[in-house]
Amino acid sequence: MTTFYEFGLHHLVTRALKEVGYAEATPIQDQTIPIALTGKDLIGQAQTGTGKTAAFGIPLVEKANVDQEQIQAVVLTPTRELAVQVAEELNKIARYKGVVALPIYGGQDIQRQIAALKKRPQIIVATPGRFMDHMNRKTIRLQSVKMVVLDEADEMLNMGFIDDIKVILKEMPTQRQTLLFSATMPKAIQEIARRFMHDPVTISIQPKEVTVSNIRQQYMEVTEKQKFDVLCRLLDIHMPELAIVFGRTKRRVDELSEALTKRGYGAEGIHGDLNQAKRDSVLRRFKEGTIEVLVATDVAARGLDISGVTHVYNFDIPQGAESYVHRIGRTGRAGKTGLAITFVTPREADHLRYIEKTTIRKMERRPVPSMAEAFEGQKRLAVEKLLEATGEGNLNLYKAMAEQLLNEVDSVTLVSAALKMLTKEPDTTPVRLTDEKPLRVAKKGYRQRQSKRVSERQARPALGKDGRRLERDGMSGRFSS
Numbered sequence: 167m168t169t170f171y172e173f174g175l176h177h178l179v180t181r182a183l184k185e186v187g188y189a190e191a192t193p194i195q196d197q198t199i200p201i202a203l204t205g206k207d208l209i210g211q212a213q214t215g216t217g218k219t220a221a222f223g224i225p226l227v228e229k230a231n232v233d234q235e236q237i238q239a240v241v242l243t244p245t246r247e248l249a250v251q252v253a254e255e256l257n258k259i260a261r262y263k264g265v266v267a268l269p270i271y272g273g274q275d276i277q278r279q280i281a282a283l284k285k286r287p288q289i290i291v292a293t294p295g296r297f298m299d300h301m302n303r304k305t306i307r308l309q310s311v312k313m314v315v316l317d318e319a320d321e322m323l324n325m326g327f328i329d330d331i332k333v334i335l336k337e338m339p340t341q342r343q344t345l346l347f348s349a350t351m352p353k354a355i356q357e358i359a360r361r362f363m364h365d366p367v368t369i370s371i372q373p374k375e376v377t378v379s380n381i382r383q384q385y386m387e388v389t390e391k392q393k394f395d396v397l398c399r400l401l402d403i404h405m406p407e408l409a410i411v412f413g414r415t416k417r418r419v420d421e422l423s424e425a426l427t428k429r430g431y432g433a434e435g436i437h438g439d440l441n442q443a444k445r446d447s448v449l450r451r452f453k454e455g456t457i458e459v460l461v462a463t464d465v466a467a468r469g470l471d472i473s474g475v476t477h478v479y480n481f482d483i484p485q486g487a488e489s490y491v492h493r494i495g496r497t498g499r500a501g502k503t504g505l506a507i508t509f510v511t512p513r514e515a516d517h518l519r520y521i522e523k524t525t526i527r528k529m530e531r532r533p534v535p536s537m538a539e540a541f542e543g544q545k546r547l548a549v550e551k552l553l554e555a556t557g558e559g560n561l562n563l564y565k566a567m568a569e570q571l572l573n574e575v576d577s578v579t580l581v582s583a584a585l586k587m588l589t590k591e592p593d594t595t596p597v598r599l600t601d602e603k604p605l606r607v608a609k610k611g612y613r614q615r616q617s618k619r620v621s622e623r624q625a626r627p628a629l630g631k632d633g634r635r636l637e638r639d640g641m642s643g644r645f646s647s
Protein backbone atom coordinates (compact mmCIF):
# COMPACT_ATOMS: atom_id res chain seq x y z
CA MET A 167 0.00 0.00 0.00
CA THR A 168 1.07 3.51 -0.71
CA THR A 169 1.72 6.06 1.99
CA PHE A 170 0.50 9.57 1.30
CA TYR A 171 4.10 10.84 1.18
CA GLU A 172 4.57 8.97 -2.08
CA PHE A 173 2.06 11.13 -3.95
CA GLY A 174 4.34 14.13 -3.56
CA LEU A 175 1.65 16.16 -1.80
CA HIS A 176 2.17 19.54 -0.14
CA HIS A 177 3.70 18.89 3.29
CA LEU A 178 0.81 20.70 4.98
CA VAL A 179 -1.59 18.25 3.34
CA THR A 180 0.35 15.16 4.43
CA ARG A 181 0.62 16.65 7.90
CA ALA A 182 -3.18 16.99 8.09
CA LEU A 183 -3.68 13.43 6.78
CA LYS A 184 -1.34 12.12 9.44
CA GLU A 185 -3.31 13.96 12.06
CA VAL A 186 -6.66 12.51 10.97
CA GLY A 187 -5.03 9.09 11.21
CA TYR A 188 -4.73 8.19 7.53
CA ALA A 189 -1.41 6.37 7.28
CA GLU A 190 -1.85 4.52 4.00
CA ALA A 191 -4.01 5.16 0.98
CA THR A 192 -7.02 2.89 0.49
CA PRO A 193 -7.11 1.10 -2.91
CA ILE A 194 -9.41 3.69 -4.53
CA GLN A 195 -7.24 6.52 -3.19
CA ASP A 196 -4.11 4.74 -4.34
CA GLN A 197 -5.38 4.47 -7.88
CA THR A 198 -7.25 7.72 -8.36
CA ILE A 199 -5.16 10.36 -6.55
CA PRO A 200 -2.20 10.27 -8.99
CA ILE A 201 -4.59 10.50 -11.97
CA ALA A 202 -6.65 13.29 -10.44
CA LEU A 203 -3.45 15.21 -9.69
CA THR A 204 -2.55 15.19 -13.38
CA GLY A 205 -5.79 17.06 -14.14
CA LYS A 206 -7.52 14.25 -16.03
CA ASP A 207 -11.27 13.65 -15.81
CA LEU A 208 -12.05 10.60 -13.74
CA ILE A 209 -14.84 8.18 -12.87
CA GLY A 210 -14.14 6.40 -9.57
CA GLN A 211 -16.11 3.44 -8.32
CA ALA A 212 -15.36 1.60 -5.12
CA GLN A 213 -17.43 -0.06 -2.42
CA THR A 214 -19.11 1.85 0.39
CA GLY A 215 -16.90 3.05 3.20
CA THR A 216 -13.62 2.71 1.32
CA GLY A 217 -12.53 6.35 1.36
CA LYS A 218 -13.88 7.88 -1.85
CA THR A 219 -14.29 11.27 -0.14
CA ALA A 220 -10.56 11.65 0.45
CA ALA A 221 -9.90 10.16 -3.00
CA PHE A 222 -11.31 13.35 -4.50
CA GLY A 223 -10.78 15.53 -1.41
CA ILE A 224 -7.01 15.23 -1.36
CA PRO A 225 -6.51 16.34 -5.00
CA LEU A 226 -9.04 19.15 -4.47
CA VAL A 227 -7.19 20.54 -1.47
CA GLU A 228 -3.77 19.90 -3.01
CA LYS A 229 -4.64 21.83 -6.15
CA ALA A 230 -6.47 24.71 -4.49
CA ASN A 231 -4.55 27.94 -4.30
CA VAL A 232 -4.87 29.52 -0.82
CA ASP A 233 -3.89 32.95 -2.08
CA GLN A 234 -6.63 33.02 -4.67
CA GLU A 235 -9.83 34.06 -2.91
CA GLN A 236 -12.20 32.64 -5.48
CA ILE A 237 -14.19 29.45 -5.81
CA GLN A 238 -11.86 26.94 -7.39
CA ALA A 239 -13.69 23.69 -6.80
CA VAL A 240 -17.31 22.59 -6.45
CA VAL A 241 -18.55 19.30 -5.02
CA LEU A 242 -22.20 18.38 -5.60
CA THR A 243 -23.92 15.87 -3.29
CA PRO A 244 -27.49 14.53 -3.28
CA THR A 245 -28.36 15.33 0.35
CA ARG A 246 -27.77 18.15 2.78
CA GLU A 247 -26.29 15.94 5.47
CA LEU A 248 -23.78 14.61 3.00
CA ALA A 249 -22.81 18.14 1.93
CA VAL A 250 -22.04 18.97 5.55
CA GLN A 251 -20.07 15.76 6.08
CA VAL A 252 -18.00 16.11 2.91
CA ALA A 253 -17.19 19.75 3.74
CA GLU A 254 -16.06 18.63 7.20
CA GLU A 255 -13.74 16.02 5.73
CA LEU A 256 -12.29 18.52 3.23
CA ASN A 257 -11.70 21.05 6.00
CA LYS A 258 -9.84 18.43 8.00
CA ILE A 259 -7.56 17.70 5.06
CA ALA A 260 -7.20 21.44 4.38
CA ARG A 261 -6.67 22.69 7.91
CA TYR A 262 -2.92 23.36 7.70
CA LYS A 263 -2.88 24.49 4.11
CA GLY A 264 -5.54 27.04 4.98
CA VAL A 265 -7.95 26.19 2.17
CA VAL A 266 -11.61 26.52 3.19
CA ALA A 267 -14.56 24.34 2.12
CA LEU A 268 -18.07 25.74 2.66
CA PRO A 269 -21.25 23.61 2.69
CA ILE A 270 -24.26 25.19 0.95
CA TYR A 271 -27.61 23.44 1.13
CA GLY A 272 -31.36 23.92 1.17
CA GLY A 273 -33.17 24.53 4.43
CA GLN A 274 -30.41 26.76 5.76
CA ASP A 275 -30.80 30.55 5.91
CA ILE A 276 -29.73 31.86 2.53
CA GLN A 277 -28.56 35.24 3.88
CA ARG A 278 -26.19 33.44 6.21
CA GLN A 279 -24.88 31.48 3.25
CA ILE A 280 -24.40 34.67 1.27
CA ALA A 281 -22.43 36.17 4.16
CA ALA A 282 -20.27 33.02 4.35
CA LEU A 283 -19.70 33.12 0.59
CA LYS A 284 -18.40 36.67 0.90
CA LYS A 285 -15.53 35.29 2.98
CA ARG A 286 -14.41 33.68 -0.28
CA PRO A 287 -13.97 29.98 0.37
CA GLN A 288 -11.97 28.09 -2.24
CA ILE A 289 -14.22 25.01 -2.24
CA ILE A 290 -18.04 24.80 -2.18
CA VAL A 291 -19.86 21.59 -1.28
CA ALA A 292 -23.50 21.89 -2.24
CA THR A 293 -26.79 20.22 -3.01
CA PRO A 294 -27.81 21.01 -6.60
CA GLY A 295 -31.05 22.88 -5.79
CA ARG A 296 -29.49 25.43 -3.46
CA PHE A 297 -26.44 25.78 -5.68
CA MET A 298 -28.76 26.74 -8.56
CA ASP A 299 -30.44 29.30 -6.29
CA HIS A 300 -27.10 30.97 -5.68
CA MET A 301 -26.18 30.82 -9.34
CA ASN A 302 -29.43 32.58 -10.24
CA ARG A 303 -28.89 35.20 -7.54
CA LYS A 304 -25.33 35.61 -8.78
CA THR A 305 -24.04 35.07 -5.26
CA ILE A 306 -21.76 32.32 -6.54
CA ARG A 307 -19.26 33.07 -9.30
CA LEU A 308 -17.94 30.19 -11.27
CA GLN A 309 -15.36 31.68 -13.63
CA SER A 310 -12.40 30.45 -11.54
CA VAL A 311 -13.70 26.91 -11.02
CA LYS A 312 -11.10 24.37 -12.07
CA MET A 313 -12.50 21.20 -10.56
CA VAL A 314 -16.01 19.78 -10.19
CA VAL A 315 -16.89 16.62 -8.29
CA LEU A 316 -20.18 14.75 -8.50
CA ASP A 317 -20.35 12.59 -5.38
CA GLU A 318 -23.08 9.93 -5.54
CA ALA A 319 -23.77 11.03 -9.11
CA ASP A 320 -26.24 8.19 -9.73
CA GLU A 321 -28.36 9.20 -6.77
CA MET A 322 -28.51 12.77 -8.00
CA LEU A 323 -29.91 11.38 -11.24
CA ASN A 324 -32.41 9.21 -9.31
CA MET A 325 -33.58 12.25 -7.40
CA GLY A 326 -34.32 14.12 -10.60
CA PHE A 327 -31.42 16.55 -10.33
CA ILE A 328 -30.26 15.81 -13.85
CA ASP A 329 -31.51 19.10 -15.30
CA ASP A 330 -29.97 21.12 -12.49
CA ILE A 331 -26.68 19.34 -12.95
CA LYS A 332 -26.72 19.97 -16.67
CA VAL A 333 -27.37 23.68 -16.11
CA ILE A 334 -24.67 23.87 -13.42
CA LEU A 335 -22.08 22.08 -15.53
CA LYS A 336 -22.85 24.26 -18.54
CA GLU A 337 -22.14 27.35 -16.44
CA MET A 338 -18.73 26.03 -15.42
CA PRO A 339 -15.63 26.97 -17.39
CA THR A 340 -15.05 24.34 -20.09
CA GLN A 341 -11.39 24.08 -19.15
CA ARG A 342 -12.19 22.33 -15.91
CA GLN A 343 -11.56 18.90 -14.49
CA THR A 344 -14.62 16.76 -13.69
CA LEU A 345 -14.56 13.87 -11.22
CA LEU A 346 -17.43 11.50 -10.59
CA PHE A 347 -17.62 9.09 -7.65
CA SER A 348 -20.06 6.47 -6.38
CA ALA A 349 -20.19 2.91 -5.13
CA THR A 350 -22.75 2.13 -7.83
CA MET A 351 -22.58 3.18 -11.48
CA PRO A 352 -25.77 2.48 -13.40
CA LYS A 353 -25.81 3.03 -17.15
CA ALA A 354 -27.37 6.51 -16.93
CA ILE A 355 -24.03 7.79 -15.61
CA GLN A 356 -22.49 7.22 -19.01
CA GLU A 357 -24.73 9.92 -20.44
CA ILE A 358 -23.31 12.44 -17.95
CA ALA A 359 -19.81 11.20 -18.68
CA ARG A 360 -20.30 11.50 -22.42
CA ARG A 361 -21.83 14.96 -22.29
CA PHE A 362 -19.90 16.63 -19.55
CA MET A 363 -16.59 14.87 -19.11
CA HIS A 364 -13.54 14.98 -21.27
CA ASP A 365 -12.15 11.57 -22.11
CA PRO A 366 -12.55 10.28 -18.53
CA VAL A 367 -10.39 7.54 -17.04
CA THR A 368 -12.51 4.94 -15.24
CA ILE A 369 -11.16 3.35 -12.08
CA SER A 370 -13.21 0.52 -10.62
CA ILE A 371 -12.12 -1.35 -7.53
CA GLN A 372 -13.52 -4.89 -7.59
CA PRO A 373 -16.54 -3.94 -9.68
CA LYS A 374 -17.94 -7.48 -9.40
CA GLU A 375 -18.21 -7.29 -5.65
CA VAL A 376 -20.40 -4.28 -5.08
CA THR A 377 -20.70 -4.88 -1.35
CA VAL A 378 -17.77 -5.17 1.05
CA SER A 379 -17.10 -8.57 2.55
CA ASN A 380 -16.93 -7.27 6.12
CA ILE A 381 -20.69 -6.72 6.16
CA ARG A 382 -22.55 -9.93 7.04
CA GLN A 383 -25.72 -9.97 5.02
CA GLN A 384 -28.76 -11.85 6.29
CA TYR A 385 -32.46 -11.92 5.60
CA MET A 386 -35.50 -13.04 7.53
CA GLU A 387 -38.85 -14.09 6.19
CA VAL A 388 -41.52 -12.26 8.14
CA THR A 389 -45.07 -11.18 7.62
CA GLU A 390 -45.86 -7.50 7.62
CA LYS A 391 -47.52 -7.91 11.03
CA GLN A 392 -44.51 -9.70 12.56
CA LYS A 393 -41.92 -7.16 11.48
CA PHE A 394 -42.03 -4.85 14.46
CA ASP A 395 -41.80 -7.49 17.19
CA VAL A 396 -38.99 -9.19 15.31
CA LEU A 397 -37.11 -5.90 15.06
CA CYS A 398 -37.46 -5.36 18.81
CA ARG A 399 -36.19 -8.86 19.50
CA LEU A 400 -33.24 -8.36 17.20
CA LEU A 401 -32.34 -5.10 18.92
CA ASP A 402 -32.51 -6.90 22.29
CA ILE A 403 -30.28 -9.73 21.08
CA HIS A 404 -27.77 -7.71 19.06
CA MET A 405 -27.55 -4.76 21.39
CA PRO A 406 -26.08 -2.60 18.64
CA GLU A 407 -23.78 0.24 19.51
CA LEU A 408 -25.64 2.30 16.90
CA ALA A 409 -28.21 0.95 14.44
CA ILE A 410 -30.00 2.32 11.41
CA VAL A 411 -33.47 1.02 10.55
CA PHE A 412 -34.58 1.84 7.02
CA GLY A 413 -38.27 2.25 6.25
CA ARG A 414 -39.87 2.78 2.86
CA THR A 415 -41.84 5.97 3.42
CA LYS A 416 -41.85 9.04 5.62
CA ARG A 417 -45.01 7.86 7.35
CA ARG A 418 -43.36 4.54 8.04
CA VAL A 419 -40.34 6.27 9.58
CA ASP A 420 -42.53 8.45 11.81
CA GLU A 421 -44.62 5.52 13.00
CA LEU A 422 -41.62 3.27 13.54
CA SER A 423 -39.63 5.76 15.56
CA GLU A 424 -42.66 6.48 17.71
CA ALA A 425 -43.33 2.77 18.21
CA LEU A 426 -39.70 2.06 19.14
CA THR A 427 -39.74 4.92 21.64
CA LYS A 428 -42.93 3.49 23.18
CA ARG A 429 -41.14 0.20 23.69
CA GLY A 430 -38.26 1.90 25.44
CA TYR A 431 -35.63 2.22 22.72
CA GLY A 432 -33.74 5.46 22.16
CA ALA A 433 -34.93 6.01 18.60
CA GLU A 434 -35.60 8.98 16.33
CA GLY A 435 -36.57 9.33 12.71
CA ILE A 436 -35.04 11.30 9.86
CA HIS A 437 -36.61 12.10 6.48
CA GLY A 438 -37.06 14.95 4.08
CA ASP A 439 -40.28 16.35 5.53
CA LEU A 440 -38.56 17.35 8.75
CA ASN A 441 -37.16 20.83 8.92
CA GLN A 442 -33.42 21.19 8.67
CA ALA A 443 -32.92 22.08 12.34
CA LYS A 444 -34.67 18.84 13.33
CA ARG A 445 -32.71 16.78 10.78
CA ASP A 446 -29.47 18.27 12.11
CA SER A 447 -30.32 17.65 15.75
CA VAL A 448 -31.42 14.04 15.14
CA LEU A 449 -28.23 13.25 13.29
CA ARG A 450 -26.09 14.99 15.89
CA ARG A 451 -27.67 13.07 18.73
CA PHE A 452 -27.25 9.80 16.85
CA LYS A 453 -23.55 10.51 16.26
CA GLU A 454 -23.10 11.34 19.94
CA GLY A 455 -24.91 8.14 20.92
CA THR A 456 -27.69 9.97 22.78
CA ILE A 457 -30.07 7.95 20.61
CA GLU A 458 -28.98 4.54 19.46
CA VAL A 459 -31.47 3.77 16.73
CA LEU A 460 -31.85 6.03 13.72
CA VAL A 461 -34.97 5.30 11.68
CA ALA A 462 -34.59 6.66 8.16
CA THR A 463 -35.80 6.78 4.61
CA ASP A 464 -33.22 6.47 1.86
CA VAL A 465 -32.32 10.09 2.57
CA ALA A 466 -29.76 8.62 5.00
CA ALA A 467 -28.64 5.80 2.73
CA ARG A 468 -26.03 7.65 0.74
CA GLY A 469 -22.53 8.52 1.84
CA LEU A 470 -23.18 9.11 5.55
CA ASP A 471 -20.16 8.04 7.54
CA ILE A 472 -21.06 7.51 11.18
CA SER A 473 -18.60 5.48 13.18
CA GLY A 474 -20.19 3.02 15.58
CA VAL A 475 -23.00 1.91 13.28
CA THR A 476 -22.75 -1.82 13.89
CA HIS A 477 -26.16 -2.88 12.51
CA VAL A 478 -28.43 -1.96 9.61
CA TYR A 479 -31.98 -3.29 9.48
CA ASN A 480 -34.02 -3.07 6.29
CA PHE A 481 -37.43 -3.03 7.94
CA ASP A 482 -38.80 -2.70 4.41
CA ILE A 483 -36.87 -4.28 1.57
CA PRO A 484 -35.44 -1.50 -0.62
CA GLN A 485 -36.80 -0.83 -4.07
CA GLY A 486 -33.56 -1.00 -5.99
CA ALA A 487 -30.40 -3.04 -5.64
CA GLU A 488 -28.39 0.19 -5.58
CA SER A 489 -30.41 1.40 -2.65
CA TYR A 490 -29.69 -1.90 -0.89
CA VAL A 491 -25.94 -1.54 -1.45
CA HIS A 492 -25.85 2.01 -0.06
CA ARG A 493 -28.16 1.30 2.88
CA ILE A 494 -26.17 -1.65 4.18
CA GLY A 495 -22.98 0.28 3.45
CA ARG A 496 -23.70 2.56 6.45
CA THR A 497 -22.07 -0.21 8.48
CA GLY A 498 -18.83 -2.10 7.89
CA ARG A 499 -16.92 1.07 6.99
CA ALA A 500 -13.17 1.66 6.95
CA GLY A 501 -12.42 -2.03 7.54
CA LYS A 502 -14.80 -2.48 10.49
CA THR A 503 -17.35 -5.28 10.54
CA GLY A 504 -21.11 -4.90 10.44
CA LEU A 505 -24.33 -6.85 10.21
CA ALA A 506 -27.18 -6.09 7.80
CA ILE A 507 -30.56 -7.80 8.11
CA THR A 508 -33.31 -7.45 5.54
CA PHE A 509 -36.96 -8.29 6.27
CA VAL A 510 -38.73 -10.00 3.41
CA THR A 511 -42.48 -10.60 3.36
CA PRO A 512 -43.67 -13.76 1.57
CA ARG A 513 -44.73 -11.89 -1.57
CA GLU A 514 -41.37 -10.12 -1.77
CA ALA A 515 -39.30 -13.27 -2.23
CA ASP A 516 -38.74 -12.47 -5.91
CA HIS A 517 -37.58 -9.02 -5.04
CA LEU A 518 -34.96 -10.44 -2.73
CA ARG A 519 -33.69 -12.70 -5.51
CA TYR A 520 -33.47 -9.74 -7.85
CA ILE A 521 -31.31 -7.85 -5.31
CA GLU A 522 -29.10 -10.88 -4.76
CA LYS A 523 -28.71 -11.33 -8.49
CA THR A 524 -27.75 -7.72 -9.03
CA THR A 525 -25.27 -7.56 -6.15
CA ILE A 526 -23.97 -11.05 -7.02
CA ARG A 527 -24.04 -11.95 -3.39
CA LYS A 528 -26.35 -14.28 -1.52
CA MET A 529 -27.82 -13.21 1.77
CA GLU A 530 -27.83 -15.79 4.51
CA ARG A 531 -31.33 -16.88 5.52
CA ARG A 532 -31.86 -16.70 9.27
CA PRO A 533 -34.77 -17.87 11.41
CA VAL A 534 -36.86 -15.30 13.21
CA PRO A 535 -35.62 -15.08 16.81
CA SER A 536 -38.05 -16.05 19.57
CA MET A 537 -39.11 -13.90 22.45
CA ALA A 538 -37.19 -16.25 24.75
CA GLU A 539 -33.97 -15.62 22.83
CA ALA A 540 -34.48 -11.89 23.11
CA PHE A 541 -35.08 -12.25 26.83
CA GLU A 542 -31.90 -14.34 27.16
CA GLY A 543 -29.97 -11.57 25.42
CA GLN A 544 -31.26 -8.96 27.80
CA LYS A 545 -30.53 -11.13 30.83
CA ARG A 546 -26.97 -11.59 29.62
CA LEU A 547 -26.67 -7.83 29.31
CA ALA A 548 -27.92 -7.42 32.87
CA VAL A 549 -25.32 -9.91 34.11
CA GLU A 550 -22.62 -8.01 32.25
CA LYS A 551 -23.71 -4.75 33.82
CA LEU A 552 -23.75 -6.27 37.28
CA LEU A 553 -20.31 -7.88 36.88
CA GLU A 554 -18.94 -4.65 35.52
CA ALA A 555 -20.20 -2.84 38.59
CA THR A 556 -18.48 -5.33 40.87
CA GLY A 557 -15.16 -4.45 39.28
CA GLU A 558 -15.64 -0.72 39.50
CA GLY A 559 -14.85 -0.40 43.20
CA ASN A 560 -16.50 2.30 45.29
CA LEU A 561 -18.82 -0.37 46.66
CA ASN A 562 -17.87 0.24 50.26
CA LEU A 563 -20.73 2.67 50.66
CA TYR A 564 -23.14 -0.18 49.96
CA LYS A 565 -21.53 -3.10 51.75
CA ALA A 566 -23.05 -2.58 55.21
CA MET A 567 -26.48 -2.40 53.66
CA ALA A 568 -25.82 -5.53 51.59
CA GLU A 569 -24.81 -7.50 54.66
CA GLN A 570 -27.93 -6.39 56.44
CA LEU A 571 -30.06 -7.45 53.47
CA LEU A 572 -28.39 -10.85 53.36
CA ASN A 573 -29.53 -11.47 56.92
CA GLU A 574 -33.09 -11.08 55.73
CA VAL A 575 -33.10 -12.56 52.19
CA ASP A 576 -31.02 -15.41 50.74
CA SER A 577 -28.28 -14.43 48.31
CA VAL A 578 -29.79 -16.11 45.21
CA THR A 579 -33.10 -14.32 45.65
CA LEU A 580 -31.29 -11.06 46.18
CA VAL A 581 -29.11 -11.33 43.07
CA SER A 582 -32.13 -12.51 41.05
CA ALA A 583 -34.01 -9.40 42.10
CA ALA A 584 -31.07 -7.20 41.11
CA LEU A 585 -30.91 -8.92 37.71
CA LYS A 586 -34.63 -8.55 37.21
CA MET A 587 -34.36 -4.84 37.85
CA LEU A 588 -31.52 -4.52 35.38
CA THR A 589 -33.16 -6.62 32.67
CA LYS A 590 -35.36 -5.17 29.97
CA GLU A 591 -38.15 -7.74 29.97
CA PRO A 592 -40.13 -8.54 26.80
CA ASP A 593 -42.33 -5.57 26.13
CA THR A 594 -45.62 -6.01 24.35
CA THR A 595 -46.85 -2.44 24.60
CA PRO A 596 -49.26 -2.10 21.66
CA VAL A 597 -48.03 0.10 18.83
CA ARG A 598 -49.67 1.45 15.67
CA LEU A 599 -48.01 0.74 12.34
CA THR A 600 -49.73 1.13 8.99
CA ASP A 601 -49.04 -1.81 6.66
CA GLU A 602 -46.89 -1.19 3.59
CA LYS A 603 -47.84 -2.90 0.37
CA PRO A 604 -45.34 -5.59 -0.65
CA LEU A 605 -42.77 -4.61 -3.25
CA ARG A 606 -42.95 -6.63 -6.42
CA VAL A 607 -40.29 -7.07 -9.05
CA ALA A 608 -41.36 -4.70 -11.80
CA LYS A 609 -42.41 -6.30 -15.07
CA LYS A 610 -40.41 -5.20 -18.08
CA GLY A 611 -43.14 -3.11 -19.72
CA TYR A 612 -43.98 -1.53 -16.40
CA ARG A 613 -40.36 -0.62 -15.81
CA GLN A 614 -40.13 1.10 -19.15
CA ARG A 615 -43.30 3.07 -18.48
CA GLN A 616 -41.95 4.04 -15.09
CA SER A 617 -38.64 5.25 -16.44
CA LYS A 618 -40.47 7.26 -19.08
CA ARG A 619 -42.52 8.85 -16.34
CA VAL A 620 -39.36 9.72 -14.44
CA SER A 621 -37.85 11.37 -17.48
CA GLU A 622 -41.05 13.36 -18.02
CA ARG A 623 -40.93 14.47 -14.44
CA GLN A 624 -37.34 15.49 -14.87
CA ALA A 625 -38.20 17.52 -17.92
CA ARG A 626 -40.84 19.40 -15.94
CA PRO A 627 -39.45 19.92 -12.46
CA ALA A 628 -42.04 19.78 -9.69
CA LEU A 629 -42.86 23.18 -8.28
CA GLY A 630 -44.06 24.07 -4.81
CA LYS A 631 -46.88 26.48 -3.99
CA ASP A 632 -44.50 29.39 -4.20
CA GLY A 633 -43.14 28.16 -7.53
CA ARG A 634 -39.87 26.95 -5.99
CA ARG A 635 -38.28 23.72 -7.12
CA LEU A 636 -39.01 20.74 -4.91
CA GLU A 637 -36.47 18.11 -3.93
CA ARG A 638 -37.37 14.45 -3.79
CA ASP A 639 -36.80 12.50 -0.58
CA GLY A 640 -34.56 9.64 -1.58
CA MET A 641 -36.56 6.72 -2.90
CA SER A 642 -39.72 7.40 -0.97
CA GLY A 643 -41.22 8.93 -4.05
CA ARG A 644 -42.70 11.98 -2.39
CA PHE A 645 -41.65 15.54 -2.77
CA SER A 646 -40.47 17.93 -0.13
CA SER A 647 -38.94 21.37 -0.35
Ligand SMILES: Nc1ncnc2c1ncn2[C@@H]1O[C@H](COP(=O)(O)OP(=O)(O)OP(=O)(O)O)[C@@H](O)[C@H]1O
Pocket residue numbers: 187188189190191192195212213214215216217218219220348349468469470471495499500
Ligand atom coordinates in the same frame (compact mmCIF):
# COMPACT_ATOMS: atom_id res chain seq x y z
N1 LIG B 1 -6.59 6.29 3.99
C1 LIG B 1 -7.42 6.07 4.98
N2 LIG B 1 -7.03 5.45 6.10
C2 LIG B 1 -7.90 5.23 7.13
N3 LIG B 1 -9.20 5.58 7.12
C3 LIG B 1 -9.66 6.20 6.03
C4 LIG B 1 -8.80 6.48 4.90
N4 LIG B 1 -9.54 7.12 3.98
C5 LIG B 1 -10.79 7.23 4.48
N5 LIG B 1 -10.87 6.69 5.71
C6 LIG B 1 -12.08 6.61 6.57
O1 LIG B 1 -12.96 5.67 5.98
C7 LIG B 1 -14.31 6.01 6.26
C8 LIG B 1 -15.14 5.93 4.99
O2 LIG B 1 -14.74 6.92 4.07
P1 LIG B 1 -15.75 7.61 3.04
O3 LIG B 1 -16.92 8.17 3.76
O4 LIG B 1 -14.95 8.51 2.20
O5 LIG B 1 -16.25 6.34 2.20
P2 LIG B 1 -16.96 6.27 0.77
O6 LIG B 1 -16.14 5.37 -0.06
O7 LIG B 1 -17.23 7.63 0.27
O8 LIG B 1 -18.32 5.51 1.14
P3 LIG B 1 -19.80 5.71 0.51
O9 LIG B 1 -19.85 4.94 -0.77
O10 LIG B 1 -20.70 5.11 1.55
O11 LIG B 1 -20.01 7.16 0.33
C9 LIG B 1 -14.28 7.40 6.87
O12 LIG B 1 -14.52 7.30 8.26
C10 LIG B 1 -12.88 7.89 6.62
O13 LIG B 1 -12.46 8.75 7.64
Ligand SMILES: [Mg+2]
Pocket residue numbers: 218219317469
Ligand atom coordinates in the same frame (compact mmCIF):
# COMPACT_ATOMS: atom_id res chain seq x y z
MG1 LIG C 1 -18.90 8.76 -0.11
